[in-house]
Each structure stands twice: as C-alpha cells, then as structure tokens.
Amino acid sequence: MLHHSISENFPNHFQRESLDLVGNLLPLSSSGFYLVGPDMRHRGVVLRNLPAQVEQEYTRHYRELDPLRPALFERTDTRVVCMDERLTEAELLASEYYQQFMLPLNHRHVADMFFRSDDDIIAVLTMLRAASLGPFTPAELALLRTLQPFLDFTLSSVYLPRRRRERATLGQRHDLTDRELDVAELILAGASNKAIALELGLSVATVKTHLQHVFRKVGVASRTALSARLLGDLGSRNTER
Amino acid sequence: MLHHSISENFPNHFQRESLDLVGNLLPLSSSGFYLVGPDMRHRGVVLRNLPAQVEQEYTRHYRELDPLRPALFERTDTRVVCMDERLTEAELLASEYYQQFMLPLNHRHVADMFFRSDDDIIAVLTMLRAASLGPFTPAELALLRTLQPFLDFTLSSVYLPRRRRERATLGQRHDLTDRELDVAELILAGASNKAIALELGLSVATVKTHLQHVFRKVGVASRTALSARLLGDLGSRNTER
DNA sequence: GCCCGCATCATCCCTTTGGTGGATACCGGC
DNA sequence: GCCGGTATCCACCAAAGGGATGATGCGGGC
Incomplete structure (x- = not known):
C-alpha cells in the first residue's frame, strides 16, 4: 500500500x-x-x-x-x-x-x-x-x-x-459520497473517530457509519489500511487505464 | 498531517x-x-x-x-x-x-x-x-x-x-532504533499489530512495546496519527535547518 | 563487574475501533 | 405516492489497540 x-x-x-x-x-x-x-x-x-x-x-x-x-x-x-x-x-x-x-x-x-x-x-x-x-x-x-x-x-x-482534485480522484475511484470523503480526508490526517466527529460536527456513531461504508467501498478492514491505500491511490494517478 | x-x-x-x-x-x-x-x-x-x-x-x-x-x-x-x-x-x-x-x-x-x-x-x-x-x-x-x-x-x-534513505530520514529525525523502524514501516503499509508480528516473527506483545516507544519518540498517540506524521516527514525533507 | 540500551515477551486494564442491525429524516426521480 | 440514496443517530458486542509495569537476555562501554 x-x-x-x-x-x-x-x-x-x-x-x-x-x-x-x-x-x-x-x-x-x-x-x-x-x-x-x-x-x-x-x-x-x-x-x-x-x-x-x-x-x-x-x-x-x-x-x-x-x-x-x-x-x-x-x-x-x-x-x-x-x-x-x-x-x-x-x-x-x-x-x-x-x-x-x-x-x-x-x-x-x-x-x-x-x-x-x-x-x-x-x-x-x-x-x-x-x-x-x-x-x-x-x-x-x-x-x-x-x-x-x-x-x-x-x-x-x-x-x-489541489484538495478538490484529490477529493475527486478518490471519490471517483471508490464511488465515495461527499460526506464519506470528509471522513476519509480526516483519516488521512491521522484523526481519531472522536476528533472526526468534533471536526465535522457529528456524533461518533455517524462517523463510524460513514467509515463502515468507506471500508466496504475501498475494500479494507481498518483505518490504517485505508490511509495506506488512499495514499497509494493518490500517488498512482493512472492505476486503471 | x-x-x-x-x-x-x-x-x-x-x-x-x-x-x-x-x-x-x-x-x-x-x-x-x-x-x-x-x-x-x-x-x-x-x-x-x-x-x-x-x-x-x-x-x-x-x-x-x-x-x-x-x-x-x-x-x-x-x-x-x-x-x-x-x-x-x-x-x-x-x-x-x-x-x-x-x-x-x-x-x-x-x-x-x-x-x-x-x-x-x-x-x-x-x-x-x-x-x-x-x-x-x-x-x-x-x-x-x-x-x-x-x-x-x-x-x-x-x-x-530509496527505502534505506527513508529509513535513515525517519530514524534520524525521531531517533528510532532499527527494530522500531521495521514496525514503523509496516504501520505505513497499513498493517495491524498481528500482521506486523507475523511479518517480523515477533509476538504481538513485542510489537506493542516497539510501537509504544515509537509513539513516544514521534509524539503521537495512535498508529493513524503516526502514519500521517511520518508521511509528512518523508514529504518535507528540509523541515529542520 | 556493572550499567545501559536494545530487543523480547507477559499481564492487566481501559479505550478505541470495527461490525451488525436497526431507526429517522430529507430529497429527488419515476 | 413510493423508492432509493444520503445523512444522521442509537445500542450492543467483539476485536483490536493503547498504556503501564515488569521481567529476561544480550551486547557493548567504562
């Protein structure tokens, strides 16, 4: 990754x-x-x-x-x-x-x-x-x-x-919604669920729900694997062609 | 980060x-x-x-x-x-x-x-x-x-x-030992503690100990924050000068 | 010989995260 | 009007991670 x-x-x-x-x-x-x-x-x-x-x-x-x-x-x-x-x-x-x-x-x-x-x-x-x-x-x-x-x-x-471009890349590749991208970005920044909830003004429950969806769509099982994977996606712009 | x-x-x-x-x-x-x-x-x-x-x-x-x-x-x-x-x-x-x-x-x-x-x-x-x-x-x-x-x-x-260079960068910046670098690299790859233990032939307990030391030295509180931080370190080669 | 850093593993305890199964509400299209 | 997608939240449980402390062995310096 x-x-x-x-x-x-x-x-x-x-x-x-x-x-x-x-x-x-x-x-x-x-x-x-x-x-x-x-x-x-x-x-x-x-x-x-x-x-x-x-x-x-x-x-x-x-x-x-x-x-x-x-x-x-x-x-x-x-x-x-x-x-x-x-x-x-x-x-x-x-x-x-x-x-x-x-x-x-x-x-x-x-x-x-x-x-x-x-x-x-x-x-x-x-x-x-x-x-x-x-x-x-x-x-x-x-x-x-x-x-x-x-x-x-x-x-x-x-x-x-740049941030918009990266959001678009990840969003298209993994079919993520806007809110899911918000969460994913904060994962990349190293945030905990609590920190994400605070930052986005959500409950931790909602953060976890979004994260579940992101995990499913991206095909990983943990936040750490997610950030490694997404960083990889951002690095290889033409993975699929 | x-x-x-x-x-x-x-x-x-x-x-x-x-x-x-x-x-x-x-x-x-x-x-x-x-x-x-x-x-x-x-x-x-x-x-x-x-x-x-x-x-x-x-x-x-x-x-x-x-x-x-x-x-x-x-x-x-x-x-x-x-x-x-x-x-x-x-x-x-x-x-x-x-x-x-x-x-x-x-x-x-x-x-x-x-x-x-x-x-x-x-x-x-x-x-x-x-x-x-x-x-x-x-x-x-x-x-x-x-x-x-x-x-x-x-x-x-x-x-x-390249890998040696990155190890050296992180090792010097945060004063990490060889073994600590091993686990840090696997964290960056998105591995769980169990996966790290398997890969390095250690017990999970040892992995956790190394991780504790890495957290302390780098100044973070979770694996996610660690990988975000280390990626940042690798990106900015002249942070301190 | 002794101490220190390193690496290894263990035990306990608590928090965080991940997984499941819901519920409500809004909105837009057919 | 209904349905599907999105977004929000809840409760519950299991698994993983994080923190403290201590123990062992090994090697290298003083």
Missing part, C-alpha cells in the same frame, strides 16, 4: 517557500508554518531552525497559554499580530508562557501571520526572534501586512484546487 | 514503467504489478485495464487457488512462468480458479514474472490475455526471461536505496 507520494508535494512545498520568503525579507531566529483549520485537511507543520518536538510541547502544554493563539483572533480580521503590541515587556517576562516555553528556546519577540477561509483561521505562519535581533519594527510589520494577501492568494489558489 | 507526497513517487512509478514496457513489447489484455514480500515494505499494486476491486477479490478468495501463486515458487529460481506450461487446457478449464476468477474477467492466458531478494519473492508482474490474443509463445516467454534481469536490476538499484 504505501506509499506513494504525490508528485508535486503540496502543501509542504508552499509552506517551505513561504518561510524562505519571510526569512529572506527580515531577520528571524526561527519560524514555523502550521496548517490548522477545518479547511486544511492535510494538516502539517514545517519548522525552520526548531527541533521537531517543540511542536509537540506547544500543542500539548503551551497552546492554551499563547498570547497570540489563533482562537483569540477568530472573529476579527487581524492578519498580522505581534507579541510586543499585545503585551508590555513586564507582562510578557512575567508570563508562564514566556518563562516556560519561549525562554528555554531563547525567543524574545514573536509575530504571527494568519490565513483565513470564511473567518476560520486555517493556517498560521509564526516568526520568532532572539532578543539580540531586536523587536519587530513598525516597518517590518507593515511589510508583513503587505505580504499577507499575496501568500493568502497563493494558498487558496493552489491548495484548495 | 498528510500529506506528504514525496517528490519522486517510487515505487509506483517503477511499477507503471514496467507495465508500460511489457505492454508495448507484447499484446496484453491487462496486467498488474504487485509488491509483496517482506523486503517491500511499501507494498502496493498497480493495475492496467483491471478494476480495482479485482485485487481485493483475488487476495481474499483466489490467491490460494492460483496455479501460479508465488508460494509455489519460493525455493526455486523460476523467473517467468506461464499458465499454459503448468496446466493442460483441460485442467485449466475445469479449475475453480479459471471458472470463478479468470472467466468472468475474460482472461484465458497468464504469465507471471517474479522478482526476488534472497530467495524471497518480493514482487510479481502478472500479464493477462483474452483467448483472442492467443497463448504466450515460446519466443515471447524467452523475451520476458531476457527482460526480467533488467527489471530486477532496476528494482533493486532504485527501490532498495
């Missing part, structure tokens, strides 16, 4: 290009690009100059403490946000988030760029600086705010069509 | 190229290329002119009845085998395998090409003909036997290094 590999390699490639761009335009200690929202079924994170386990730690312990966490900006149209604009130096230095998470990584300044689809934040580009690099200046923030619409455009004009 | 996608797209690409080659050299109704053995952790099948569910049916019901099934040739050095050389016409036509499986697909002649690694068959290229195309001639079989070593060479000189 595996594995596939899809030829172009999106969204990772887009994430890497974006990080390269901002990293070339302004000095950064490290950076990261997260795909998070419900529209970004192919979640993932690309990090620059950060050990991989930082992401785990953040997700597990520090996401809720993050003064710039996306949840705080859900119903706004904020596109670029900067830690130094939200907290005074005293507040930041005293915060658990800084002491426990930022300080050990030698981070002092943070700016985040958000990408949305219908108000939902679907991606976050985070930029980090050690104290030695100085704060993000107003000119730099203005530059980021100028940059954001273009990155946003690229994201939605290349990622979303 | 997904997804990953790896840039080159092996082994599917190799399988497709091989099928194109034999399909261009001799007339075929349909064909298929299976990666099967323990060395081919990235299993998969590519089919030409065959509906996808044929593979499921074969695996579930007819593999054991196949007069050319790889198990029969395990300890030989047979490289190309032909149904008409093994069974008389009367035997074939009377067989359940022909009546139940081949006939509905309008297949009359079959030839298989095997690929090995240390006696183990790790891949099978199967070629199928309707009666109208006539049997595989001795000249055609000789051609296939000439072709086999070259395909074999390509398989082992491009697939096996």
Whole structure:
C-alpha cells in the first residue's frame, strides 16, 4: 500500500517557500508554518531552525497559554499580530508562557501571520526572534501586512484546487459520497473517530457509519489500511487505464 | 498531517514503467504489478485495464487457488512462468480458479514474472490475455526471461536505496532504533499489530512495546496519527535547518 | 563487574475501533 | 405516492489497540 507520494508535494512545498520568503525579507531566529483549520485537511507543520518536538510541547502544554493563539483572533480580521503590541515587556517576562516555553528556546519577540477561509483561521505562519535581533519594527510589520494577501492568494489558489482534485480522484475511484470523503480526508490526517466527529460536527456513531461504508467501498478492514491505500491511490494517478 | 507526497513517487512509478514496457513489447489484455514480500515494505499494486476491486477479490478468495501463486515458487529460481506450461487446457478449464476468477474477467492466458531478494519473492508482474490474443509463445516467454534481469536490476538499484534513505530520514529525525523502524514501516503499509508480528516473527506483545516507544519518540498517540506524521516527514525533507 | 540500551515477551486494564442491525429524516426521480 | 440514496443517530458486542509495569537476555562501554 504505501506509499506513494504525490508528485508535486503540496502543501509542504508552499509552506517551505513561504518561510524562505519571510526569512529572506527580515531577520528571524526561527519560524514555523502550521496548517490548522477545518479547511486544511492535510494538516502539517514545517519548522525552520526548531527541533521537531517543540511542536509537540506547544500543542500539548503551551497552546492554551499563547498570547497570540489563533482562537483569540477568530472573529476579527487581524492578519498580522505581534507579541510586543499585545503585551508590555513586564507582562510578557512575567508570563508562564514566556518563562516556560519561549525562554528555554531563547525567543524574545514573536509575530504571527494568519490565513483565513470564511473567518476560520486555517493556517498560521509564526516568526520568532532572539532578543539580540531586536523587536519587530513598525516597518517590518507593515511589510508583513503587505505580504499577507499575496501568500493568502497563493494558498487558496493552489491548495484548495489541489484538495478538490484529490477529493475527486478518490471519490471517483471508490464511488465515495461527499460526506464519506470528509471522513476519509480526516483519516488521512491521522484523526481519531472522536476528533472526526468534533471536526465535522457529528456524533461518533455517524462517523463510524460513514467509515463502515468507506471500508466496504475501498475494500479494507481498518483505518490504517485505508490511509495506506488512499495514499497509494493518490500517488498512482493512472492505476486503471 | 498528510500529506506528504514525496517528490519522486517510487515505487509506483517503477511499477507503471514496467507495465508500460511489457505492454508495448507484447499484446496484453491487462496486467498488474504487485509488491509483496517482506523486503517491500511499501507494498502496493498497480493495475492496467483491471478494476480495482479485482485485487481485493483475488487476495481474499483466489490467491490460494492460483496455479501460479508465488508460494509455489519460493525455493526455486523460476523467473517467468506461464499458465499454459503448468496446466493442460483441460485442467485449466475445469479449475475453480479459471471458472470463478479468470472467466468472468475474460482472461484465458497468464504469465507471471517474479522478482526476488534472497530467495524471497518480493514482487510479481502478472500479464493477462483474452483467448483472442492467443497463448504466450515460446519466443515471447524467452523475451520476458531476457527482460526480467533488467527489471530486477532496476528494482533493486532504485527501490532498495530509496527505502534505506527513508529509513535513515525517519530514524534520524525521531531517533528510532532499527527494530522500531521495521514496525514503523509496516504501520505505513497499513498493517495491524498481528500482521506486523507475523511479518517480523515477533509476538504481538513485542510489537506493542516497539510501537509504544515509537509513539513516544514521534509524539503521537495512535498508529493513524503516526502514519500521517511520518508521511509528512518523508514529504518535507528540509523541515529542520 | 556493572550499567545501559536494545530487543523480547507477559499481564492487566481501559479505550478505541470495527461490525451488525436497526431507526429517522430529507430529497429527488419515476 | 413510493423508492432509493444520503445523512444522521442509537445500542450492543467483539476485536483490536493503547498504556503501564515488569521481567529476561544480550551486547557493548567504562
């Protein structure tokens, strides 16, 4: 079953290009690009100059403490946000988030760029600086705010069509309904039934029903086999001809 | 996480190229290329002119009845085998395998090409003909036997290094031991714990222990999340730099 | 010799998943 | 109006997976 590999390699490639761009335009200690929202079924994170386990730690312990966490900006149209604009130096230095998470990584300044689809934040580009690099200046923030619409455009004009194409491929090959494709995509993202139910606003029972149908149609017996198989399908575009 | 996608797209690409080659050299109704053995952790099948569910049916019901099934040739050095050389016409036509499986697909002649690694068959290229195309001639079989070593060479000189590279990538990124990589690869192939235990000659308990360690090191909580994450890792080669 | 990492297996316990058989509701076509 | 497909949910059960802990053996370094 595996594995596939899809030829172009999106969204990772887009994430890497974006990080390269901002990293070339302004000095950064490290950076990261997260795909998070419900529209970004192919979640993932690309990090620059950060050990991989930082992401785990953040997700597990520090996401809720993050003064710039996306949840705080859900119903706004904020596109670029900067830690130094939200907290005074005293507040930041005293915060658990800084002491426990930022300080050990030698981070002092943070700016985040958000990408949305219908108000939902679907991606976050985070930029980090050690104290030695100085704060993000107003000119730099203005530059980021100028940059954001273009990155946003690229994201939605290349990622979303790709996702549609993949849905169509899998849907046609295995005769899956729309809802079944929703579930299948989340399986590919590694989600549990509970997570799928939460994400799609369903009961776990419904998720299981859809999954049963998908298993039947695709001809597998477990979620793991399903994701391996579907990845294979996406990799070999002309399996049947 | 997904997804990953790896840039080159092996082994599917190799399988497709091989099928194109034999399909261009001799007339075929349909064909298929299976990666099967323990060395081919990235299993998969590519089919030409065959509906996808044929593979499921074969695996579930007819593999054991196949007069050319790889198990029969395990300890030989047979490289190309032909149904008409093994069974008389009367035997074939009377067989359940022909009546139940081949006939509905309008297949009359079959030839298989095997690929090995240390006696183990790790891949099978199967070629199928309707009666109208006539049997595989001795000249055609000789051609296939000439072709086999070259395909074999390509398989082992491009697939096996790729697998080593992927093992190294994942091993270094997450500090996995050799044995942990073995089980991780099988997770990516969609295997259950029982299947992994069987394949590696371990008890299920040991598999679970290795998996626990892998989960910890990679920072996930389930096999599904693991495979999504690892596929992402393989897709983004320069995540950390 | 001792310790540590690795690999192997076991036992218990709990959660998740998979399988079956329903039920309700909406919608669209014949 | 009925029927079939889709989508939603429920209950129940069995199987598999996940987590904790501990035990054994083996090999390599200090």
